[in-house]
Amino acid sequence: MAGEIPIAYRNSSSSPDWLNKGDNAWQMTSATFVGMQSMPGLVILYGSIVKKKWAINSAFMALYAFAAVWICWVIWAYNMSFGDRLLPFWGKASPALGQSFLVAQSELTATTLRYHNGSLEAAMLHPFYPAATMVYFQCMFATITIIILAGSLLGRMNIKAWMAFVPLWITFSYTICAFSLWGGGAGLLWLGWTGFNGGDPYSANIFDSSVAVLNTHICASTSLLVWTLLDVFFFGKPSVIGAVQGMITGLVCITPGGGLVQGWAAIVMGMLSGSIPWYTMMVLHKKWSFMQKIDDTLGVFHTHAVAGFLGGTTTGLFAEPVLCNLFLSIPDSRGAFYGGDGASQFGRQIAGALFIIAWNIIITSIICVLVSLVLPLRISDEQLLIGDDAVHGEEAYAIWAGELNDITHHDERRHSGIAVGVTQNI
Numbered sequence: 001m002a003g004e005i006p007i008a009y010r011n012s013s014s015s016p017d018w019l020n021k022g023d024n025a026w027q028m029t030s031a032t033f034v035g036m037q038s039m040p041g042l043v044i045l046y047g048s049i050v051k052k053k054w055a056i057n058s059a060f061m062a063l064y065a066f067a068a069v070w071i072c073w074v075i076w077a078y079n080m081s082f083g084d085r086l087l088p089f090w091g092k093a094s095p096a097l098g099q100s101f102l103v104a105q106s107e108l109t110a111t112t113l114r115y116h117n118g119s120l121e122a123a124m125l126h127p128f129y130p131a132a133t134m135v136y137f138q139c140m141f142a143t144i145t146i147i148i149l150a151g152s153l154l155g156r157m158n159i160k161a162w163m164a165f166v167p168l169w170i171t172f173s174y175t176i177c178a179f180s181l182w183g184g185g186a187g188l189l190w191l192g193w194t195g196f197n198g199g200d201p202y203s204a205n206i207f208d209s210s211v212a213v214l215n216t217h218i219c220a221s222t223s224l225l226v227w228t229l230l231d232v233f234f235f236g237k238p239s240v241i242g243a244v245q246g247m248i249t250g251l252v253c254i255t256p257g258g259g260l261v262q263g264w265a266a267i268v269m270g271m272l273s274g275s276i277p278w279y280t281m282m283v284l285h286k287k288w289s290f291m292q293k294i295d296d297t298l299g300v301f302h303t304h305a306v307a308g309f310l311g312g313t314t315t316g317l318f319a320e321p322v323l324c325n326l327f328l329s330i331p332d333s334r335g336a337f338y339g340g341d342g343a344s345q346f347g348r349q350i351a352g353a354l355f356i357i358a359w360n361i362i363i364t365s366i367i368c369v370l371v372s373l374v375l376p377l378r379i380s381d382e383q384l385l386i387g388d389d390a391v392h393g394e395e396a397y398a399i400w401a402g403e404l405n406d407i408t409h410h411d412e413r414r415h416s417g418i419a420v421g422v423t424q425n426i
Helices: 021-049 052-082 131-150 159-182 186-199 208-235 240-257 263-287 300-318 321-327 342-372 381-386 388-392
Strands: 085-087 120-122
Touching: 021 052, 021 131, 052 131, 052 159, 052 388, 131 159, 131 300, 159 342, 208 240, 208 263, 240 263, 240 300, 263 300, 300 342, 381 388
Parallel strands: none
Antiparallel strands: none
């Protein structure tokens, strides 16, 4: 009818019955918080924490990954992660682009669980917002995962090999992990993690979202303080980069159980995440010859692998029964600390973590071998010596440093230094 108001602008009675505008708004806000960690968060952090000669390359690795994952995600990877089952640990590849899919109610088919006899154990989750919102939220997880991985490769990996590696890793590693488990800029990371954990319950309720946000800050603060105190006690001075590492390990550790544990447990998890990764990075890494062979630019193994394993296992210990029943569809879920069936849950947490570790080691190694058949994985010695100017024909901060030169000409006389590392302090 001419002059009729479009459906999107009518009152709430015209909206679908399943739509909760509050949930939808919070989920999109949470997704944006998570996205801020990647772009501009980690783009800025990587570009500022490394030496000047690697600032452009490091920032570009993050920027490229953010864009590449988006395209992979909407064309095939979202449904491989959260769509219909193809294999026990993998979903069917299909686009998430059509309006009929995107404006319909979101559903997570992999959350349907059945007993061995085929009877229903847990029904499928249907969040109260459209699929487009879920695609956006989960894409932000995928982007930051691969960008975090980039932190271990800054100033090391050939940029062309990285461009090939990103879509392959998202397709064959991330999607399987997501399907099987879930069915200086640093401040942006902290704020962004509010979206990680606050958005995980898939609704803006007064229970899990609120508890998750609170626990996120409790654990991160505790971890930062513990890491800093250890630096002061053993090295005589606090380290700003060390404090950032402690913040990150706390955020990583609390992520699996943000809405499932009590505040005191968040403090305990923060104490563990501020001390155990500190030990593996500052002590074990320097003493164990095997660890010294690992070329990990920003210590991602310690801040994310070690802290992530801690988070998964301690969630299996401290998951509180009442909070579990508010969030999880499986009845009587609890951590081992609360007795009952908690011990088996703790075992499942460890098994899940070990599966992810094993799968990523195998698949990442295969992808690297395949890419190396076409492109060199590692930056050449000449590029290592020169940095951004050799890789991109550009230099960071050239205007402000009075070093601006004709970008079509590389003056090799300016590159007489010896490469001794990538970051300023690490």
